[in-house]
Each structure stands twice: as C-alpha cells, then as structure tokens.
Amino acid sequence: MRHAETTEVIVASQLFGDIMRIAVPAESDPSEARVAATPETVKKFIGLGAEVAVQAGAGVKSGFLDADYAAAGASIVPDAAAAVANADIILRVRRPGLAELPGVKPGAAVIAVMDPYGHVDALNALASGGVSTFAMELMPRITRAQVMDVLSSQANLAGYRAVVDAAAEYGKAMPMMMTAAGTVPAAKVFIMGVGVAGLQAIATARRMGAIVTATDVRPATKEQVESLGAKFIAVEDEEFKQAETAGGYAKEMSAEYKAKQAALTASHIAKQDIVITTALIPGRPAPVLITAEMVHSMKPGSVIIDLAVERGGNCELSKPGETVVTVNGVKIVGHLNVAGRLPATASALYAKNLLAFVETLIDKETKALAIQWDDELVKATLLTKDGALVHPNFQLAA
Numbered sequence: 001m002r003h004a005e006t007t008e009v010i011v012a013s014q015l016f017g018d019i020m021r022i023a024v025p026a027e028s029d030p031s032e033a034r035v036a037a038t039p040e041t042v043k044k045f046i047g048l049g050a051e052v053a054v055q056a057g058a059g060v061k062s063g064f065l066d067a068d069y070a071a072a073g074a075s076i077v078p079d080a081a082a083a084v085a086n087a088d089i090i091l092r093v094r095r096p097g098l099a100e101l102p103g104v105k106p107g108a109a110v111i112a113v114m115d116p117y118g119h120v121d122a123l124n125a126l127a128s129g130g131v132s133t134f135a136m137e138l139m140p141r142i143t144r145a146q147v148m149d150v151l152s153s154q155a156n157l158a159g160y161r162a163v164v165d166a167a168a169e170y171g172k173a174m175p176m177m178m179t180a181a182g183t184v185p186a187a188k189v190f191i192m193g194v195g196v197a198g199l200q201a202i203a204t205a206r207r208m209g210a211i212v213t214a215t216d217v218r219p220a221t222k223e224q225v226e227s228l229g230a231k232f233i234a235v236e237d238e239e240f241k242q243a244e245t246a247g248g249y250a251k252e253m254s255a256e257y258k259a260k261q262a263a264l265t266a267s268h269i270a271k272q273d274i275v276i277t278t279a280l281i282p283g284r285p286a287p288v289l290i291t292a293e294m295v296h297s298m299k300p301g302s303v304i305i306d307l308a309v310e311r312g313g314n315c316e317l318s319k320p321g322e323t324v325v326t327v328n329g330v331k332i333v334g335h336l337n338v339a340g341r342l343p344a345t346a347s348a349l350y351a352k353n354l355l356a357f358v359e360t361l362i363d364k365e366t367k368a369l370a371i372q373w374d375d376e377l378v379k380a381t382l383l384t385k386d387g388a389l390v391h392p393n394f395q396l397a398a
Contacts, residue, residue, distance in 0.1 A: 020050045020368050022358075023087035025080040026058040028100055031336065033061035033343035034350060036091035036112070039072035041351040046073040048359065049367025055083045062347040084108075088369045089361070090131075091354055093347075095122065098129045106130030109361065109369065111354060113137050113150060116383060117283045120394055127384035132371070134381040136353060138391075145377055147356040152196045153349040154339035159200030159278065161338050162305045163189075166274045167208060169303045169324065169331050175209020186211045190272040191230070192265070192289050192314065193279035194221040197307055201276050202228045210274070215265060217253055233268055235260045252281060265289070270297040276305045277314035283393075286311040292327075300329025309334040357381075 022045050024037040035058050037045070042052045052074040056066055066076045077083050081102040084090060090101065092112035101110070107130065114135035116123055126133050136150040146152075167174055170187060177184040189205040191198045194216035202225065205212045212230040214221075219241050222232045234240060239257045253261070269275055269290065275298075277289055286308035295304070295317055306318040318334045319325050325332040339346045360377060363370035371378060373385075383391045 018086075020089070020362070021087045022050045022052045023083040023090045024052065024054045024058055024074075025083045025090065025092060025096070025100070026055040027093050028096070029094055032094055032340060034093045034340050034347045035059040035062045035064060035343075036093050036347075036351060036354060037069075038062075038064055038348055038351045039068040039074075040348070041355045042069055042072040042074045044355055045358070048362055050089075050362075051075065053077050053083045053085075053087065055080055059347070062343040064344075064347070089358060091358075093350065095119070095126075095133075097122065098125050101129065101131070104129060104131055107132065109134060109371065111136060111357065114383060116391070116394055120389070123383055123389050123394060127387055127389050130387050132385045133383045134357075134378075135383055135391075136357065136381065138381045139357070140376060140380045142376070148353050148377070150350060150353045153353055154346060155195060155197040155278075156200045157342050157346050157349070158307055158338040159197035159276075160204050161341050162197070162276045162278075162307055163201050163204040163208065165333055165335065165338075165341075166276060166303050166305050169333060170274055171301050172273070174205070187273040188213070188271065189274045189276065190214070190233075190269060192216075192275065192277040193308075194218070194225055195278060195280075197278040198276075199224060199228065201278065202230045205274075205276075206230065213268065213272075215261075216279075217257075217261070233264065235264055252284065252287075258287075262289075262291070266291075266294050266297065269294050270299075272298065272302065274303045274305070276307065278307045279314050280308050280311055284311075286314050288312075288314060288316050290315040290317075292316045295330055295332070296328050298328075298330045302330045304330065304332045306332065306334050307338060310336055 045052050054069045054074045054076055056076050056078055070076055084101050084104050087108055090110045095112050095114040109132045111134045116135055139145050139148050173184050174187045176186040187210045189210040189212045191201050191214040194214050202212050202214055206229050213233050214225045214230050215233040225232045279287055304315050306313045306315045308314045309318045309320045315332055317327055318332055320334050321336050322334050361371050389395055
C-alpha cells in the first residue's frame with residue numbers, strides 16, 4: 001500500500017510539477033515602511049495556484065501582521081533565506097542586492113521598483129546571480145498596463161501627502177475663514193509639474209480650501225488643471241505646444257523657454273504661501289524650477305515641498321532627507337519616499353500593481369511560471385536574464 005502511495009505522488013509530481021512558490025522578503029532599508037504583498041494579494045496568489053512565503057515582520061510597518069498573512073494562507077518564515085529558498089517569483093518594493101537573496105535559484109523572477117538609472121553595477125551584480133529582474137517603473141503606459149502602473153499609484157499618494165505635509169508646516173489655516181474676530185485669507189498654493197502627483201496635489205489643496213495655481217510644460221495639462229478649479233500658469237508659445245513625448249512625459253525644454261518660464265514663475269512664486277514641485281524627467285536629474293533667488297523672494301513663513309528631491313530636487317536649496325531647511329524664513333521640505341509616508345495605503349496599491357503583472361506571467365492551465373518573453377510588458381520591464389543585462393537602455397550605459 002505504501003508503494004502505491006509513493007508511486008501516486010511521483011506520478012502527480014510528473015504531471016503537475018512542483019507548486020509555484022512566491023517569496024515576499026522584508027525590505028532591508030530601515031526607512032522603507034512599505035511591503036510588496038498584502039494579505040489580500042496573498043490570498044489572490046494562492047488562488048492562482050501558488051504557495052506564498054512571507055518573511056516574519058515584513059508587513060509590520062504597513063500595519064499587516066504575520067497573523068494576517070498566515071490567515072490568508074501564507075507561510076511565515078524566519079528570514080530572507082527561508083523566504084527566497086526555491087522561490088520562482090520574488091516580490092520586493094526596492095531593488096535587492098544579490099546578497100539579500102541568499103540561495104536564490106537561477107531563473108527566478110525578481111520584481112521590484114529597480115531604480116535602474118545610474119545603477120548599472122547593481123544590475124550587473126543581480127545578473128551574475130542568474131535571476132530575471134523586472135523594473136515595475138518601466139511599465140509601458142498602455143491601456144492593459146494601467147493597473148500595473150506603479151509610478152501613478154505611488155505618485156498619486158505623494159501628491160496628496162505633499163499637501164498634508166505643507167499644511168502641517170504652514171503656520172496658518174488653509175481655507176478662508178470668516179469669523180467674528182476677522183477674516184482669515186485662504187492660502188495661495190502653486191503646483192509646479194502637473195503629472196499624477198501634481199493633479200492629486202491640486203485636488204487635495206482645493207479640498208482644503210486653498211487658492212490653487214499650477215504650471216507644466218505639457219499643453220494637455222492646462223485643461224486638466226482648469227477642470228480641477230485651479231488656474232494655469234505658463235508661457236504658451238510654439239515650443240510649449242510641442243512639449244510632450246508620445247508616452248505622455250515632459251520633454252526637456254530649451255534654454256530660451258526655460259528663461260521665459262522662469263521669469264513668469266519667479267514673479268508668481270513671490271506671492272505664494274505654499275509651492276509644491278513634482279517635475280521629473282525619466283532617466284535625467286530633476287530640472288531646477290526654483291532658484292535660490294526665487295526662494296529669497298518668498299515671504300517668511302512660506303513653505304516649499306520638493307517631491308523631486310530624490311533626483312536632485314526642483315528647488316536649488318533642497319536637501320534630500322532633511323525635512324525642514326529654513327532659508328530667510330522659508331521652509332523647504334525634502335522628505336524622501338513620500339508615498340512611503342502612507343505605508344498602509346501605498347503598500348495596498350503597490351501590491352495590486354504587482355499582482356496584476358504577476359498574473360500575466362503565470363500559465364492558467366499549469367499554474368506555473370511561464371514568462372512570455374515577447375510580451376510587450378515583459379520586454380519593457382526586463383532588465384536581466386540568463387546572467388546578462390539585457391535591457392537596451394542600460395546596456396548602453398554599462
């Protein structure tokens with residue numbers, strides 16, 4: 001009877017293969033409070049036929065306890081080595097180093113926000129481990145990938161949090177208040193860069209009762225700004241009309257345009273109470289939008305929130321990681337990882353982005369990892385494969 005049972009197990013293994021394993025190691029950066037999976041997405045992964053291993057404590061900073069993951073069906077393991085062991089897919093928030101994936105098997109898919117620009121050495125190190133790495137922030141902006149758009153899900157939260165942080169640092173009320181003791185004027189808020197973060201910042205500042213203006217080099221944003229009840233500020237010349245890439249990103253503007261725009265914004269900034277900057281160009285340092293001279297023109301008590309500080313900053317005087325730099329009475333706020341300041345919500349959205357992408361990598365019949373290497377999502381996000389750095393953008397940089 002025992003022989004028959006053993007034969008049955010072997011046959012089943014040959015027919016169906018090993019169960020696909022998904023690993024969720026804890027983040028190694030002490031400042032990173034987000035986690036790559038939630039109990040909700042763990043349950044979905046298990047429904048897809050996978051087993052999920054979550055490193056103990058991985059979700060605590062986001063408010064997800066080990067017991068929550070266990071209740072969803074995950075195995076709780078003591079360390080990264082136990083999580084990664086025999087894993088087919090490894091989910092992270094930030095790019096791991098190869099040393100953080102002890103015992104990883106060749107061919108495993110490592111999916112994270114890889115921050116590849118300027119970090120080719122780190123990518124080559126991962127390639128040497130034989131893993132296939134995918135950068136979620138390189139997801140193409142096409143209809144089927146909207147649910148996987150990490151940049152948008154996290155930028156949306158950053159825009160909201162920027163206004164909350166600005167209100168906390170600003171020494172006055174945001175909305176106009178009419179009281180028996182007198183009228184309190186509404187705060188004037190200027191949003192520079194109207195992408196996802198900028199639009200959410202506009203909406204949030206408007207909900208808090210501020211008078212909001214905004215600027216961007218992309219013509220299409222004017223209507224979006226005005227639809228949210230804010231006033232659009234820009235030099236609207238011929239260059240402005242051509243200032244958007246096919247992918248919806250801002251183009252680098254000429255020196256002449258920058259000078260004209262700077263002159264316009266300089267006079268406007270001097271009258272503002274709060275300025276929030278969000279301008280980023282993929283793969284490039286953040287453009288300087290606020291010079292030291294502009295900062296000195298602002299009223300004492302004004303606040304600048306620089307959401308581009310991790311890429312050098314939109315404000316010339318920003319200091320990455322320094323929460324408040326005071327210059328001439330003006331507060332300049334340079335928080336890193338602003339979306340991560342809302343870890344529970346940021347993790348929930350990021351985990352759903354990952355789930356949507358991972359679903360495209362799994363064969364629905366065999367319930368095994370089956371990456372379609374010619375899929376446009378895979379080609380856009382794949383950085384390393386079979387021991388080599390394969391993404392064309394970063395091969396040139398090597």
